[in-house]
Amino acid sequence: MNLLRLLPRLAAASFAFALSAQASAYCLTHTCDPKKETCEVVGGCNVSGNVLFWPNAVVSFNIQQDGSKRQDITSDQLRTVVKNGFQRWVDATCSDGRGPKIELQDYGDVSCAKPEYNKDQPNQNVITFHDGTWPYANTGAETLALTTVFFNGETGEIYDANIEINSNQANFALGASQATGDRDDLNAVLTHELGHFLGLSHSNVGDATMYQSYQIGMTSLEQDDMDAICASLPPDRVPLTNSSTPRHGFSTECGKPENGCCSSTIGGKAPPSGTLALWAFGLGVVVWGGRAASKRRRP
Amino acid sequence: MGMVAATLVSASTARATTARAVSLKDLVQRSTRIARATPLDSFARSEEIGGTRHIVTYSRVRIDEPIHGPSGDSETLVRTLGGRVGDLGEIVHGEAELALNESCLVFLMLDPNGVEFVTAMAQGHYPMTKDSTGVPRLHPSRNMANLVGRAPSAVSELSGRAFPEARAMILGVRP
Numbered sequence: 001m002n003l004l005r006l007l008p009r010l011a012a013a014s015f016a017f018a019l020s021a022q023a024s025a026y027c028l029t030h031t032c033d034p035k036k037e038t039c040e041v042v043g044g045c046n047v048s049g050n051v052l053f054w055p056n057a058v059v060s061f062n063i064q065q066d067g068s069k070r071q072d073i074t075s076d077q078l079r080t081v082v083k084n085g086f087q088r089w090v091d092a093t094c095s096d097g098r099g100p101k102i103e104l105q106d107y108g109d110v111s112c113a114k115p116e117y118n119k120d121q122p123n124q125n126v127i128t129f130h131d132g133t134w135p136y137a138n139t140g141a142e143t144l145a146l147t148t149v150f151f152n153g154e155t156g157e158i159y160d161a162n163i164e165i166n167s168n169q170a171n172f173a174l175g176a177s178q179a180t181g182d183r184d185d186l187n188a189v190l191t192h193e194l195g196h197f198l199g200l201s202h203s204n205v206g207d208a209t210m211y212q213s214y215q216i217g218m219t220s221l222e223q224d225d226m227d228a229i230c231a232s233l234p235p236d237r238v239p240l241t242n243s244s245t246p247r248h249g250f251s252t253e254c255g256k257p258e259n260g261c262c263s264s265t266i267g268g269k270a271p272p273s274g275t276l277a278l279w280a281f282g283l284g285v286v287v288w289g290g291r292a293a294s295k296r297r298r299p
Numbered sequence: 300m301g302m303v304a305a306t307l308v309s310a311s312t313a314r315a316t317t318a319r320a321v322s323l324k325d326l327v328q329r330s331t332r333i334a335r336a337t338p339l340d341s342f343a344r345s346e347e348i349g350g351t352r353h354i355v356t357y358s359r360v361r362i363d364e365p366i367h368g369p370s371g372d373s374e375t376l377v378r379t380l381g382g383r384v385g386d387l388g389e390i391v392h393g394e395a396e397l398a399l400n401e402s403c404l405v406f407l408m409l410d411p412n413g414v415e416f417v418t419a420m421a422q423g424h425y426p427m428t429k430d431s432t433g434v435p436r437l438h439p440s441r442n443m444a445n446l447v448g449r450a451p452s453a454v455s456e457l458s459g460r461a462f463p464e465a466r467a468m469i470l471g472v473r474p
Contacts, residue, residue: 034441
């Protein structure tokens with residue numbers, strides 16, 4: 001067979017391969033931290049370590065009680081958007097016709113607006129607006145929402161998840177029809193963020209909700225999204241607990257400052273500059289971290 | 300090829316998102332340091348950011364080639380959100396992941412307290428791999444946020460570019 005006759009077949013094979021590669025291009029979130037260790041990357045996904053997963057059969061969530069006065073969105077309106085978004089993920093159809101093994105339970109409004117995890121105190125999985133200052137100095141008005149997930153770095157068990165919405169610098173609409181100009185579609189934004197909340201990372205499939213960009217009104221899940229949530233929370237999985245209570249109990253209020261955290265130097269202050277000083281700083285943190293770890297019983 | 304190109308163009312323009320796509324001009328003008336760099340090692344700890352406790356990672360980064368900003372430093376320390384302290388991990392979706400020993404183009408900004416961050420999170424971080432001819436090419440950061448289009452965005456302009464091309468584009472914005 002000469003090369004000219006072979007080329008179309010090679011092209012077709014390449015295209016078929018590209019399609020098959022796209023057919024399952026979601027990424028699950030893994031425990032491996034590429035900032036501190038070498039992680040294997042396959043198809044753009046970090047695949048080293050364990051997959052993050054919710055240990056609960058039922059996961060609770062909370063809405064921050066203030067809603068957004070700046071956006072004229074109440075906590076109940078946000079709750080409706082969140083519930084609808086979760087329902088889309090719960091309603092996904094897996095290959096055996098069943099849905100992903102997860103339920104969500106609304107634990108009501110909370111006063112806490114902090115996306116943090118308390119190691120020794122009650123917690124809440126909060127979804128909150130930030131009408132005041134957006135707390136992240138390296139991102140400005142471009143960031144609309146941010147999901148933070150805390151997990152056991154060895155097993156992948158998710159401890160806590162929170163979503164912050166940048167209502168200070170961005171403007172939101174509750175429906176796609178109103179999301180024009182500089183107003184973004186809160187339904188679409190949260191459907192994506194709730195995927196992260198449930199343990200998913202991004203997808204390489206262009207029409208997936210978990211792709212790194214999406215269209216206004218894109219609130220329905222694509223096949224790749226359903227494959228992802230079914231892989232993360234398979235219908236036949238056995239949850240580690242039937243309780244929906246957050247780790248260390250539930251509280252509507254934020255935790256108090258914890259021992260071993262951020263009491264002094266850095267909290268925004270820079271470590272000293274200069275290579276030697278940087279190393280001295282790093283060494284100090286390592287020693288400090290080691291002492292803290294020896295006192296730590298359970299994260 | 301045409302179909303693929305059309306898909307790429309479509310993906311980078313008519314979309315809405317969690318993060319608005321930052322233009323190359325914005326990214327360059329907001330950054331106090333732009334460099335080809337390589338993260339060498341890191342350490343993580345808990346810190347308060349905006350009154351909330353987070354795990355942050357400090358990456359010690361070698362400056363391989365400064366493009367803009369301080370030129371005398373051979374290394375710097377960059378703080379990113381997320382990381383691991385003991386058994387506890389935190390991931391902030393959309394933040395840059397400065398992978399160990401992975402050469403990258405990075406846009407940094409200095410906060411008033413002297414801490415360097417990655418500008419616009421993952422939108423300011425471009426890992427590089429060498430193509431078949433040995434030319435380093437830029438890729439989008441792996442933890443990229445979902446972007447609403449403001450065409451042409453820095454991500455769409457820089458991804459796939461050879462490093463020398465990208466450097467020239469940056470210097471075209473800020474000589």
